[in-house]
Amino acid sequence: MANHKSSLKRIRNSDSKRLRNRYQAKTLRNAIKGFLEEKDKKVATTNLPKLTSMLDRLAKVSVIHKNKASNLKSELAQHINHLK
Numbered sequence: 001m002a003n004h005k006s007s008l009k010r011i012r013n014s015d016s017k018r019l020r021n022r023y024q025a026k027t028l029r030n031a032i033k034g035f036l037e038e039k040d041k042k043v044a045t046t047n048l049p050k051l052t053s054m055l056d057r058l059a060k061v062s063v064i065h066k067n068k069a070s071n072l073k074s075e076l077a078q079h080i081n082h083l084k
Helices: 005-037 041-060 066-082
Strands: none
Touching: 005 041, 005 066, 041 066
């Protein structure tokens, strides 16, 4: 266990940030899963900007890597293109 006051504060901050990041990452994964299960092209097209925005926000604060966000956005766009 840490002895310094600043170390104890850092542990508290790290725990709260870790929980927030886990929540946001899980929310993103659930949103992507729901998007990929979508069969209607019109609905998927309206949901893509929201999902893209979420990916960009999480990449900006380093919850996910920026290249992973880019790869996921590409995958989601390809999914829309393959829908009928």
